[in-house]
Amino acid sequence: MGTIADDSLYGTAKGDEGMEQRASRREDDSPPDEVITVVLGTTTLESVASSSDLNLEDATRDRIRHALVVFVPIVHFGDYEHPVFAECTADLFQYIRARVGNDMETEIAIEDPDYQEISLRSDAISIPEMIMTLGVAPVIVNLVSQWIITRFSSRKSPPAVTWTATIQTANESRTLSYSGPADTFERLVLDSIETIRRNDHNDTTA
Amino acid sequence: MIQQPEVDLVRSSIQLSAARAALQSFGLNPNQHSLDDACRDIESVRESAVQMGDQPLAKACWCMETIAIAMVQYVNAFSLMKRGKYYDGWCALERSQNAIWHLLRHYQDEGDMFSIEFIQRSCAQFQGLYPYRWFTSPEVVAQEIYCDICDMRILPRSQCGHEVGEIYDGRMCSRRVGKIDLVAVALVANPRQKFSVVFIKDEQTGEQIDHYDYCLVEYVMRGLVSPWDDWSYEWRKALHPHERYGKLGRNDLCPCESGLKYKYCCKRLPGIVRPHLRVHFADNPPADLPQFVFTDDISTRNPLPVENGGSITFSSTLLRAGAWGWSPSRYPRLFGDEVTRDVVHEAALTS
Numbered sequence: 001m002g003t004i005a006d007d008s009l010y011g012t013a014k015g016d017e018g019m020e021q022r023a024s025r026r027e028d029d030s031p032p033d034e035v036i037t038v039v040l041g042t043t044t045l046e047s048v049a050s051s052s053d054l055n056l057e058d059a060t061r062d063r064i065r066h067a068l069v070v071f072v073p074i075v076h077f078g079d080y081e082h083p084v085f086a087e088c089t090a091d092l093f094q095y096i097r098a099r100v101g102n103d104m105e106t107e108i109a110i111e112d113p114d115y116q117e118i119s120l121r122s123d124a125i126s127i128p129e130m131i132m133t134l135g136v137a138p139v140i141v142n143l144v145s146q147w148i149i150t151r152f153s154s155r156k157s158p159p160a161v162t163w164t165a166t167i168q169t170a171n172e173s174r175t176l177s178y179s180g181p182a183d184t185f186e187r188l189v190l191d192s193i194e195t196i197r198r199n200d201h202n203d204t205t206a
Numbered sequence: 207m208i209q210q211p212e213v214d215l216v217r218s219s220i221q222l223s224a225a226r227a228a229l230q231s232f233g234l235n236p237n238q239h240s241l242d243d244a245c246r247d248i249e250s251v252r253e254s255a256v257q258m259g260d261q262p263l264a265k266a267c268w269c270m271e272t273i274a275i276a277m278v279q280y281v282n283a284f285s286l287m288k289r290g291k292y293y294d295g296w297c298a299l300e301r302s303q304n305a306i307w308h309l310l311r312h313y314q315d316e317g318d319m320f321s322i323e324f325i326q327r328s329c330a331q332f333q334g335l336y337p338y339r340w341f342t343s344p345e346v347v348a349q350e351i352y353c354d355i356c357d358m359r360i361l362p363r364s365q366c367g368h369e370v371g372e373i374y375d376g377r378m379c380s381r382r383v384g385k386i387d388l389v390a391v392a393l394v395a396n397p398r399q400k401f402s403v404v405f406i407k408d409e410q411t412g413e414q415i416d417h418y419d420y421c422l423v424e425y426v427m428r429g430l431v432s433p434w435d436d437w438s439y440e441w442r443k444a445l446h447p448h449e450r451y452g453k454l455g456r457n458d459l460c461p462c463e464s465g466l467k468y469k470y471c472c473k474r475l476p477g478i479v480r481p482h483l484r485v486h487f488a489d490n491p492p493a494d495l496p497q498f499v500f501t502d503d504i505s506t507r508n509p510l511p512v513e514n515g516g517s518i519t520f521s522s523t524l525l526r527a528g529a530w531g532w533s534p535s536r537y538p539r540l541f542g543d544e545v546t547r548d549v550v551h552e553a554a555l556t557s
């Protein structure tokens with residue numbers, strides 16, 4: 001059973017090739033610009049399942065291997081050594097599970113008693129990090145977007161969203177990071193997933 | 207999603223008619239400072255609705271209670287600001303806004319029946335004039351989280367089914383943290399709650415000092431008689447008389463904060479280009495409110511040298527004003543006979 005290097009797990013995504021899409025719209029008091037980046041990733045469902053940084057039971061590791069979507073914790077948040085999840089992760093996990101049912105195996109890389117959340121108290125909404133297969137990614141993005149609307153639509157100011165997700169394709173993993181207003185989240189992330197899908201298709205047929 | 211039955215009940219339920227009338231008259235009568243009786247009525251209706259299993263009515267009670275909180279906090283904020291208790295006023299504005307934030311998920315105040323839209327706009331306007339720009343923000347690890355409705359521990363794979371923000375038995379579901387670990391305290395510009403304003407401390411006495419300059423809020427408050435008086439403002443730039451800035455050398459930095467030397471910047475203009483607040487009062491303000499003032503005319507409280515916070519106080523307003531672009535012909539001159547507008551009142555930043 002192998003282990004995953006810290007920096008390739010839940011920290012900053014690294015890769016030797018990447019693409020970056022930027023869209024600017026800056027007016028007085030406007031939400032921050034949206035930035036979306038996609039880089040080559042090294043995390044896979046298998047690498048999460050076999051990570052020695054996570055104190056998981058064998059049954060949980062098996063479920064993660066066969067899952068299509070997995071919520072992953074921040075393993076090292078500053079000096080805090082216990083894995084932590086973004087705020088409201090348990091609620092979003094339940095929200096997605098309730099809507100996809102048994103058709104889409106959804107898992108979380110923690111044992112229930114060890115679950116902890118980090119609350120950053122910034123007005124930005126931190127969506128928990130996830131790893132998912134390419135096939136289910138559009139559905140998950142759609143559900144995450146719905147959850148944001150349900151939960152945060154009446155906020156005092158237009159919410160900003162940050163999200164990192166790793167998309168596992170047939171050939172490789174791509175780590176996608178979004179930071180920007182909630183109202184452009186779904187469209188820009190889905191565009192990026194479509195680009196990943198096309199690149200993956202080209203690689204497969206080449 | 208907004209459920210229509212609750213909205214209809216808030217507007218027309220017979221059980222809530224007395225409370226509804228009290229809330230509506232509170233919106234119109236500035237001398238009525240309490241909604242305690244109305245809140246007792248609402249609580250009584252809520253209890254019987256829960257006993258009868260009437261969830262829509264219980265939810266309507268929650269909506270009305272939250273409307274009452276938003277109103278009372280807003281009126282309280284106005285009163286505190288009138289008395290010069292600006293930080294307390296700020297906190298009351300924040301409470302009012304938070305109540306409205308929770309409310310709008312379940313109830314849209316169509317036709318501004320309870321002045322919710324007005325309160326929301328007015329709170330945002332007042333907050334926009336406050337000098338607060340930075341807030342402390344704790345980073346906390348929640349080790350045990352419980353449902354506020356049923357007290358069940360929230361775990362990823364087993365949950366009670368209560369959704370945060372939803373209303374059950376006339377109570378809003380939220381999460382209660384049973385065990386926390388403070389990781390860090392951050393300084394942020396966009397906190398989720400804005401109560402934790404950064405203040406300085408007197409190094410000798412250890413006492414907290416409110417070093418902020420509230421001159422803009424103070425000016426607007428002088429022009430408003432009732433919390434329900436409508437008003438608005440806009441940021442512009444205007445030309446200030448050169449003589450207000452003392453003896454400026456040609457090679458001094460220009461007071462407009464462009465970063466250029468004075469001789470290459472505003473010296474060539476009829477005045478110094480500075481941020482300028484124009485306030486529109488819907489009703490005529492008190493006669494003793496000056497038509498036009500510079501901030502150092504109204505800011506007699508805690509005048510600070512620029513290097514000790516004055517520049518920070520106005521840095522954000524400068525940014526806002528900067529969005530108007532730079533064209534000298536667009537800027538009104540704030541002297542001579544050009545300030546002759548009625549009801550429009552102006553405050554110019556000179557600090």
